[in-house]
Amino acid sequence: MIFRIRSQRKFDEKKVKKNEECTLDGSVDRKGEPAVRERTGSWFAAILILVNQGLATLAFFGVGVNLVLFLTRVMGQDNAEAANSVSKWTGTVYLFSLLGAFLSDSYWGRYKTCAIFQAIFVVRKFEEKKVKKNEECTLDGSVDRKGEPAVRERTGSWFAAILILVNQGLATLAFFGVGVNLVLFLTRVMGQDNAEAANSVSKWTGTVYLFSLLGAFLSDSYWGRYKTCAIFQAIFVVGLISLSLTSYIFLVKPEGCGDESTPCGKHSSFAMAMFNISIYLIALGNGGYQPNIATFGADQFDEDHPNEGHGKVSFFSYFYLALNLGSLFSNTILGYFEDKGMWALGFWASAGSAIVALILFLVGTPRYRHFVPSGNPLSRFCQVVVAAIRKWKRKFDEKKVKKNEECTLDGSVDRKGEPAVRERTGSWFAAILILVNQGLATLAFFGVGVNLVLFLTRVMGQDNAEAANSVSKWTGTVYLFSLLGAFLSDSYWGRYKTCAIFQAIFVVGLISLSLTSYIFLVKPEGCGDESTPCGKHSSFAMAMFNISIYLIALGNGGYQPNIATFGADQFDEDHPNEGHGKVSFFSYFYLALNLGSLFSNTILGYFEDKGMWALGFWASAGSAIVALILFLVGTPRYRHFAPSGNPLSRFCQVVVAAIRKWKVAIPSDGDELYEHGGKENLNGGSRNILHTKGFKFLDRAAVITSKEISMENGDIKSPWYLCTVTQVEEVKCILRLLPIWLCTILYSVVFTQMASLFVEQGAAMKTNISTFHIPPASMSSFDILSVAAFIFIYRRVLDPLVARFKKSDSSRGFTELQRMGVGLVIAILAMIVAGTVEHFRLKYKDNDCTNCEGSSTLSIFWQVPQYVLIGASEVFMYVGQLEFFNGQAPDGLKSFGSALCMTSISLGNYVSSLLVTIVMKISSSDRMPGWIPGNLNKGHLDNFYFLLAILTSADFVVYLLVANWYKYIKFEGRTEKLEGCQHRSNETTKLSLCGADLKATLLDYKARCQEQELNQEGVDFTRTDATQREDINPKLLGKVTLEE
Template sequence: MDGGTGSTRLSKSCVLIIVVASIERFSYKGVASNLVTYLTDVVKMSTSSAAKSVNTWCGVTSMLPLAGAFLADSYWDRYSTILVSSLLYVVGLLALTSRALLWANTSSASSSSSSASLFCSLYLISLGQGGYNPCLQAFGADQLENVEDDELPCNNVKESTNKKTSFFQWWYFGICSGSLLGVSFMSYIQDTYGWGWGFAIPTIAMGASIVFFSCGSRSYVHKQSKIVEKPFDAIVHSIKEAVRKLLGGRISLLPRDSDGFELELQEKKALQVKIDGSKSSDMNPSSCELPFDGARAILRLLPIWAMLLTFAVIFQQPSTFFTKQGMTMKRNIGEDFMIPPATLQSAITISIILLMPLYDKIIIPIIRIFTRDDKGCNVLQRIGIGMFLSIIAMIIAAVVESKRLRISRKPDLLLSRTSTVPLSIFWLLPQYILLGISDVFTVVGMQEFFYTQVPNRMRTIGIALYLSVFGVGSFLSALLISVIELITSSSRQKHSWFSDDMREAHLDNYYWLLALLGTLSLFLFVNLSKHYNACKDSPNESGK
């Protein structure tokens, strides 16, 4: 990818890490994409129980990177954390594979002990991912820099910024390619050759990725800084200091019209370190990082992080209610072939794969016409564009669902009692494709934003913050469904919005609600972005 300006050629170590990441996504999606089917058909769980189990597992898997990041940045280094967590990952996959092979040769597989061992292996995979995912991405971005950065990322040169943008775009291209192969190929293997092979192949692939990663050990750049205080301790210390000042009445807000109004409470530009006597190389900003800057950097990201949660909730829909819609629509091509509803999820990944290489060559020049900025748009603007597109996707989903409901409630269909609505499943494609396009803007922008807006020693935590958005979003989605179901079921309506009878359900109302919540989040996000004091020397990270 071009990256807009400057040289954006990635090093061999960067390319190797991107390949390793795509193999890991193949392994993960090969297990996760069809896990509901395994739980219902093999473990004999009910559909609702299986769905809740998968949602909980995915949520925990997305939240654990926060713990893994603190471990890597506070006690270990990223390289060691990657190796240890990848071994845990493979052990979990081996346990899952052996469990599947054992159940294939056992008449009864639904005992509580068997189920417990299954979930132990799944959550062992989660533990492995908790350290693996944030560290691998941060470690890959570290390979771009052959010289030490300054203490905060505000002094990144323009070429380094362009390389990071290119890296995060190709990173996402790689993991989407691996995900697409995992979803399509492994689903076929599991349905055709059984779950033993269906879990064994991802295990072998993950083991091979560890070998590939280890082969590049001599060429990797290992970035380390002299830490004055551990990141976790620094954040706790910073919170205590803020509370102490607040209780002491020593915090004053800047005037509303002040150019210095920021998200944090009257934060100074940087801590100036004065050394009595001779100059000490140990206190050079490039090699020594002060705790309060890192703690503030994390805390000031939280408002932006919170505004992205609705986007994460919207992205839970393709694997749940979009698929449920498709099950009731006309899915046949010819007389014999029926399109599996879940297959349309690949439209999101295909959209990302096709659009990513064209982002710099087509999309950025178009955006440049409106913004008159050589870069096209900064990171926060890129995230906002994706949030806007996700809202449009929800509006289209609501309109299509309304059309499906009108057709399903026609008298002749009600009398025939058929569950299939004479409306092609391809009516759902626009909402899938739009979510894929929004992914290119928002998700890639989130990765770059959370990585670049924290100090070097806390960049693994920055990646974990990005991953945790989707973990919390998964839990919020389940909570929102429970609350809505409780309210609509207890009202005068005969059926809730999520009725099992899709002719009586009101998913269109749910989509309109998500569009409204998304609009509110976007409005707050835009206002927060205007006041966010990003790194002024980095053209790609300024929120102004």
Template sequence: MVSREFTEGGSMESQEGFTMDGTVDLKGRPVLRSKTGKWKACSFLVGYEIFERMAFYGIASNLVNYLTSKLHEGTVTSSRNVNNWTGAIWITPIFGAYIADTHWGRYWTFTIFSFIYILGMAILTLAVSVPSLKPPTCAKDVSVCPKASTFQVGIFYFGLYVLAVGTGGTKPNISTIGADQFDEFEPKERVQKVSFFNWWMFSVFLGSLFAQTFLIYIQEDIGFPVGYGVPTLGLIISVVIFLVGTPVYRHKLQKGNPFGRIAQVIVAAVRKWRVKVPANAEELYELEPKAYLAKGRFPISNTPILRFLDKAATKDSTISSPWRLCTVTQVEEAKLMIKLLPIWVAMFIPSTLVAQVNTLFIKQGNTLKRNMGPHFEIPSGSLTAFVTMSMLVSIVIYERILVKLFRKFTGNPRGITILQRMGIGLVMDVILMAVAAITEQQRIKIVKEHGLEGHPKAVAPLTVFILLPQFILMGIRDAFLEVGKLEFFYDQSPESMQSIGTSLFASTLGVGNFISASLLTTVADITGKKGHTSWILDNLNASRIYYYYALLAVLSFLNLIFFLVVSWLYVYKRETSEAFGSSHGRNAIQRENQQQSCTDVDNVNVTSMELVPK
């Protein structure tokens, strides 16, 4: 790297002005702390996220209604298709993270996929606007609607999945780019980073709130062409905002193929399964600290967990193939990622519950009175706004009040640990689905009392606001679980694999939606056999969805037990900034970030990076 010893005015810049975490500008040069990063850079990213979430939820929040009213799909089919599409939205980030860490870097991966995202939104807007591309109109008094052509259905779903590909490159990288703007070696920035994910999610749900109220109202009252055109324009604006902030962004260097490095460790350990690991960890294979620091990375000391993988770093011959001999740091990176998997699995069922918000919860709303006064009716898709508003309020209360309160008792800068925060959310999952089941049972009771079971489009004489508890509870649990989950997978991933860690967060939502689609179809099929009435029918007034919600409550309880076990066994990784906290270590890292060579790097005080509980 090229040394940046002079400011633009020609005066000498103190070494203390450069970041110490290996971040650089787009040309690979060290960056000045005073002119880059922090909330100054994050303001552009937050601005992007508000408009992008407006665009995304402008489509997602009312999609099940579009599939039902315009493409004339049934309850199970439309819910399954929404879940499958949402699943793809949250699974593709794994590939986007891989491309970012291995090939293009986070910035360029994000930028390129943003234009694919825009393309998908443009196709969807055309699909609901151009007469030859959109399905024929269905009159309200007609019982059988004309079907959309295969081409019309195909072009709409093509747009949806182009959009899913686009989000695959943006979702895992935008929040990671935001977290990269804070130097963990600078105390003030380290504290700011703790709050970043709370305010990041706040911006996410602020954009969502606009979509779930204003945009859905436009779709229902004015039409889908305008309702899709506005979020498309919003997405274009969001990308422009992101690009404007380019000069002040900090970037972390690519660290190579993360999946390949993990695979090398596993293969090397298996190939040497007979080899005995030395009792002294210093005998394991490792590079000199300067080999890492010169690349903006940090070595990790050996830990006693998953000892079998230490065989990969055990010297048994002169062979130096990376598929037979790996460094301790590489082995520890693999351990960190493997340790995340049980927590990752524990997030599948909670994500299955999230999938109900944009499908069955909205379907329930269509069967209830939604009037507010004589001239206004709440669009059923706008009910999701109550989730958003609840979460916005909860995040502010958590950040401004609860964190400070918890901190007095625990001494933890976060107030409570990340897993404790997630655990509170999982407890609320059980309560949420129990409440949803009871509410639905009361709705069906009213439906039966008025003899409406045989009328699919009948509206029960019951206010839609009886659904508010389940929507509000979902928002509160999101403030604990979803924010904590995002922070956990970023924070606990190896420094060189944090895009992959963020994609693990996204993939739990993807897997959860796929599970929801499969579970919904399976339950509908099984419960409808041998002449029995299926729990889930196209006619919700004749359905017994409360049994389905009760099933989800039981699954949530079993999942909570599983989470408590794996979180109790989990050991947090030690912060890099703690391990390299000495003045010698910080200065050495800083010098390596500014020069190609470093004569004093031997004086680096490399403190142990063993995993310790927080």
């Protein structure tokens, strides 16, 4: 009688050469071989990603930072309309992140996804290469661009992470170059009133983050984080370029309009359409890019490696710092120019930043680590629901792994699909590339988004309320697209492919926006500043504008949820050093995002505020292009995780299987439930999840009955009849995350006010120091500086201090849930402070003003405390969210976890838009001007801020109850660490590391592991009859086939 181990998937092993340590988290290099620690990932890759992110952020915020001013000055919108328009556009940006995350997690992987979304390009196939001698592979399963295990020294780590951080900073700069002044753009250029502009900005911003679902879907499902980030950054660049052209040619007309004193004229339908297309292209690009770039940066660190593990922990802090630095530049320099009516200049600067971010992202392509997309999560959810009666086992092809190389232990692979070698993939090299990519993409995105409300008012002719509403819708759409990105990433494309594709869409959107603004919108020449609104625009111009900004929203939305996860994929969390690096990565990721938005809010914002919209948009496009290039550069170093398939099908399978077995008794011992053999399941090497209590009805889907065991071969029926414990726990995990996620939406409502009503409030205050004018959108620089400061204060002071006073042995201070709660409290204080400042602004108002910008004698610097408090709350809330959702999401839904963060922002923008609409409808009854009228001196904006403080306080109480109820996910341990990626083969035993399963015959396994699982189960090895099979633990049925 022969006992034969049947593999779940075939895996070609290659010989791994001697004396190299691989990552422990399963990551692989670009060839698909185990990631060698010293040659992949770590800070080299992370720095490239950081630079890429910075440049992309610069490009985005070069458009977005003063978009609200552009809308008021050039587009003729009032304050509310401009703020609304900016919110819509921003929302669209982040909505596209869903597409990026979906493609990355599902099909492409994070590297491929990031690359495609940063630029439109043909992804060339990489030939597999043998892993050279003396290289250590990653242990997290990441792979390089060729699908081989990521070699630690040649992929990932801080080199790639820094590129991603810079990319994030530049992309943030580009995004906030549009978004930070979008409410002013809507009022001054687009002619919207204050309430309408605020509503528009909220909708746009919500759309931006909504697109993050698209980016996360594409990244996790199909493209992977790299490809998703690249594609959405490309869309982001196209959107910024389109916005720049539209503003320059059509919206900022007559020349010199769009500043405080000179609103722009009415615009043609074409100009309005082009404007909306551009800002929602930006929303798509930034939305699809954002959830992927942070993950992609984290992917560059092997969390199973001691050094890279620490780097991964640090990355997210630096990522958020890069994001804030990018927005700081947008809020100051770009915001200044846009506030002066130079909208086209600000948008072109954002486009340039996005182009540079895309280029930097692509530069790191050879160094990035990737995780193969885990397939469409929707299909997996459906598979989970309807469980199969027959037992089935899926063989995987075994590939030889070269000797003495240490591979990642987390199941990551390189670009060739082979186990990631630690030294040649992932870690900080790949993570840094992702961080730079994120910074540049953020620069590019906010180069459009930060001043989008101004662009809508000054160039597109919307009033303040309409512009604010448009921006809110666009922003919400951006983040809504993050669901699409996450779905595609987790289900089909993988994070790399998803990031690349959505970054490419992002670049296309930025270029389209720049061209549209230059040719059609910013007309007559010189319009779009504070004093010279632009004329009416044709229907074609308006259509091109809308197409451009929503391409940007798609690209950024689909890219964002995947790039963060793809960055995290570069770290092997099972490796001591890389595990710490993975935790750090999210902080650095958010830092890169803020650095990108800093440039957008300052430099690009200044030019856009001066009416140089086309210049700002082109700068954003350039930043996005550079970010995409940097992302692609790290391709050989990235580690990947295979997409785990459609989660919806798995979800449905669990529900259907549980319903079919509603009469079946649930075992008291969770070990009696069915699970695949080994510590990794069939979904791309994802870890098995341990059984937890709660939602007991779903446990019936994993109950195995005698009818479901075939006596001939031991196969299990389809998953519509019988599901694994891991599939059931996936559904439980999502159900547990949803209440936490819902509680973060109101925080995002508070956060979105910074891009709309804060800007309009600042525009009505004293903005001059002697003869120097301070753009209102530039005040968000204090938010970015606050983020940068609090990231270091938290990591170096607060967290160690809290950890010292905790009774547990944990080296960590606050948990992620505690951090998010602190963020809510600080947000409440920020709204109270903002309302108090508005109360005193009204006390010193000028009642006889006609153009009431700067009509109060209260200095704009009184806004500093509310910006600082918002920045502090971001460090606790959004960085905590990134770490929490990334860590608590199942392995096949990592980008979806990041997309949840983006979607929270998306819905926050939409809720903000809805609140503004409801408040204006109620408060403007009986012929009253309302709380947020076009002339804020006649309104009561302070009441609106206090209302938000009350709503957030109620949300905090609910959050405390939900957080106390939440149960953390528990994964089954990885394959034990061995020195080197060894291969031993004979008739009875095969041992393969670098992310592969440990396989042996039962006889050999029993001899070597007598105290382990088989001995505990009491299996009689001398019997082969059907009765004996019934005695075997159901878990073993997925492992072993008994043959005569």
